[in-house]
Amino acid sequence: MKNKTKGLLAAYGMVLPAFLVVMLTVAYPIVSAVIQSFQDEDTGAFTTANYTYFFTETAQRNNLLYTLFVVIVTVVIAIVLAYLLALYLRFVKSGISRAIGMLYLLPRFVPTMCAVYAMITIIRDSGLINRIGLLFGLDIKLGLMYHASGIIVMNMWFNIPFATMMIAAGLGAIPDSIIEASRDSGAGRWKTFTSMILPLSMKDVVVASTFVFMSNVGSFTTPYLMGGNSPKMLGIALYDQFNKYLSYNRSAALSVIMFLICSVSAAVYIYTNLKEKDWEK
Amino acid sequence: MEERKVKLELKDMAKKYDNGDGVEHINLKVYEGEIVTFLGPSGCGKSTILRTIGGFMDVTDGDILVDGQSIVNLPPEKRPTAMVFQSYNLWPHMTIYENLAFGLKLRKVPKKEIDAEIKKMLELVSMSGFEKKYPGQLSGGQQQRIAIARSLLLKPSLLLLDEPFSALDAKIRQQMREELKKIQSDLGITVIFVTHDQEEAMALSHRIVVMNKGKFDQVGTPGEIYDSPATLHVASFIGEMNFIRNGGSTIAVRPEDIVVNKGHGPMEAVVRTIMMLGHYVVLTVQRGNEIIKCYVDRELSDQLREGDLVNLTIGKHTVFSRAA
Numbered sequence: 364m365k366n367k368t369k370g371l372l373a374a375y376g377m378v379l380p381a382f383l384v385v386m387l388t389v390a391y392p393i394v395s396a397v398i399q400s401f402q403d404e405d406t407g408a409f410t411t412a413n414y415t416y417f418f419t420e421t422a423q424r425n426n427l428l429y430t431l432f433v434v435i436v437t438v439v440i441a442i443v444l445a446y447l448l449a450l451y452l453r454f455v456k457s458g459i460s461r462a463i464g465m466l467y468l469l470p471r472f473v474p475t476m477c478a479v480y481a482m483i484t485i486i487r488d489s490g491l492i493n494r495i496g497l498l499f500g501l502d503i504k505l506g507l508m509y510h511a512s513g514i515i516v517m518n519m520w521f522n523i524p525f526a527t528m529m530i531a532a533g534l535g536a537i538p539d540s541i542i543e544a545s546r547d548s549g550a551g552r553w554k555t556f557t558s559m560i561l562p563l564s565m566k567d568v569v570v571a572s573t574f575v576f577m578s579n580v581g582s583f584t585t586p587y588l589m590g591g592n593s594p595k596m597l598g599i600a601l602y603d604q605f606n607k608y609l610s611y612n613r614s615a616a617l618s619v620i621m622f623l624i625c626s627v628s629a630a631v632y633i634y635t636n637l638k639e640k641d642w643e644k
Numbered sequence: 645m646e647e648r649k650v651k652l653e654l655k656d657m658a659k660k661y662d663n664g665d666g667v668e669h670i671n672l673k674v675y676e677g678e679i680v681t682f683l684g685p686s687g688c689g690k691s692t693i694l695r696t697i698g699g700f701m702d703v704t705d706g707d708i709l710v711d712g713q714s715i716v717n718l719p720p721e722k723r724p725t726a727m728v729f730q731s732y733n734l735w736p737h738m739t740i741y742e743n744l745a746f747g748l749k750l751r752k753v754p755k756k757e758i759d760a761e762i763k764k765m766l767e768l769v770s771m772s773g774f775e776k777k778y779p780g781q782l783s784g785g786q787q788q789r790i791a792i793a794r795s796l797l798l799k800p801s802l803l804l805l806d807e808p809f810s811a812l813d814a815k816i817r818q819q820m821r822e823e824l825k826k827i828q829s830d831l832g833i834t835v836i837f838v839t840h841d842q843e844e845a846m847a848l849s850h851r852i853v854v855m856n857k858g859k860f861d862q863v864g865t866p867g868e869i870y871d872s873p874a875t876l877h878v879a880s881f882i883g884e885m886n887f888i889r890n891g892g893s894t895i896a897v898r899p900e901d902i903v904v905n906k907g908h909g910p911m912e913a914v915v916r917t918i919m920m921l922g923h924y925v926v927l928t929v930q931r932g933n934e935i936i937k938c939y940v941d942r943e944l945s946d947q948l949r950e951g952d953l954v955n956l957t958i959g960k961h962t963v964f965s966r967a968a
Contacts, residue, residue: 538732540729540730540731540732540733541732541735541736543698543700543720543727543729544727544729544733544734544735544791544794545735545746546699546700546719546720546721547698547699547720547721547725547726547727547795548721548726548746548747548750548794548798549721549747549750549751549798550721550746550747550750551719551721554750558735558746559735562737563736563737
């Protein structure tokens with residue numbers, strides 16, 4: 364009995380430091396931010412005005428919709444391109460595919476700032492593409508800077524490698540014999556893709572989508588350097604509220620809103636992982 | 645003997661890998677209703693031949709004919725063949741019914757007919773009532789039965805089996821062999837079977853192709869291959885065999901073809917071990933440097949002790965020159 368108590372104490376003792384760190388650095392700020400978001404800036408009384416501000420003010424509401432637009436377009440394009448790349452890496456056996464397989468993660472190792480500035484020097488209206496065009500007498504102005512399309516293009520840089528990695532792992536787990544048996548049964552390439560490969564890799568697609576979604580809702584560097592003045596992405600809007608307007612209660616409310624947007628995606632992620640399909644039982 | 649219909653013909657077929665391995669000059673005729681087994685150690689090229697027939701690999705040379713028609717240029721889905729793989733055969737996200745119906749739906753068979761055929765086929769492989777289960781809920785043996793059923797439903801001209809039972813345990817494997825043989829004779833279908841298990845090959849096949857290092861060592865009935873092996877490799881690969889050196893040649897003789905007598909004689913040996921294996925006894929005797937295995941009956945073994953002197957008489961045997 365005494366030994367058992369000792370064992371329990373030791374176990375709790377080992378968990379305690381990590382638990383306290385999480386409590387102090389994660390749980391406490393969340394709770395205090397939620398409380399603060401419902402407080403009036405001057406009186407500290409309970410109010411929902413901090414929230415209604417972000418949904419009723421035209422500029423703020425536009426920021427919210429703009430962010431969702433950029434993020435969803437990023438998710439869709441990044442996942443489609445990543446899926447195609449992962450398919451290529453899985454099913455084409457050649458020197459080029461092996462080389463791409465080794466190199467495709469490289470962009471993720473470039474620091475965000477460097478990558479964004481590098482991209483700006485290429486795509487801005489006086490950038491590399493414009494100058495090459497001038498050599499041929501063409502004045503190419505892509506108009507990507509300070510526009511949603513520029514942010515989306517930049518997001519591809521970081522999100523395609525990441526999504527490809529997750530989807531490629533899923534496709535790699537599909538045995539060849541499953542595909543061969545399908546062809547053997549009379550299914551052509553397209554039918555084999557829609558009936559075998561796609562359903563068997565759907566889970567990885569959903570998981571990769573949720574990760575891309577979450578990491579882009581709160582993105583800062585790319586929209587800060589490449590985004591326009593209005594509308595802004597929520598990361599920048601939050602920065603303004605906190606650092607320029609010193610409006611801590613509204614900042615707290617916006618943080619909670621962003622957290623809730625992310626948690627939708629987190630819920631999808633957890634649901635996909637927990638829900639065992641019938642065939643996985 | 646009446647002329648039998650040729651189902652499959654391999655004509656000087658070759659499949660070379662980039663590293664130089666592979667098979668070449670493969671010539672074989674398989675007749676309708678036959679079970680032909682490719683037997684050999686791993687890496688001998690037996691699966692390569694099967695996969696080229698199924699269309700999962702291109703041939704580098706030669707031709708493959710089914711019912712007299714060349715199939716080498718057809719993709720797997722257009723070939724009149726159906727293949728059962730070693731494992732991971734069934735589509736895990738589909739029920740057994742969906743697995744079985746997949747190929748039939750592609751062929752636009754009416755739903756009623758599909759249901760009836762699946763019912764009949766599940767009966768044939770003794771798996772009735774499993775329609776709604778998923779492959780993951782079945783044992784390995786059950787999964788392979790469904791895999792065979794799925795292939796048979798497509799009414800293939802040729803059924804290809806790539807070591808289908810090697811992932812199963814010994815008892816189930818034996819049972820599956822018997823079932824396959826029964827199904828084959830009921831349906832009269834032509835089967836190409838690949839295995840590295842000589843016992844499986846002997847039990848199942850009408851003819852065996854013994855392969856070694858990308859070449860055919862011998863093609864023959866199980867009896868022919870067992871009784872008169874063409875090469876030392878075949879002799880050592882199939883069944884138990886003693887190799888006795890005799891001058892410049894090697895005598896290959898099966899343990900059951902050696903007669904053992906107690907006492908002196910022209911070919912004397914000393915008993916080393918006596919192992920009772922049920923209705924017969926395995927005796928190993930030492931003669932010079934060589935250890936020879938013999939099967940004897942209980943009556944004789946009861947009289948023998950380790951260290952006793954015995955005389956051997958060699959019965960049916962094959963002689964190979966030492967170089968072989």
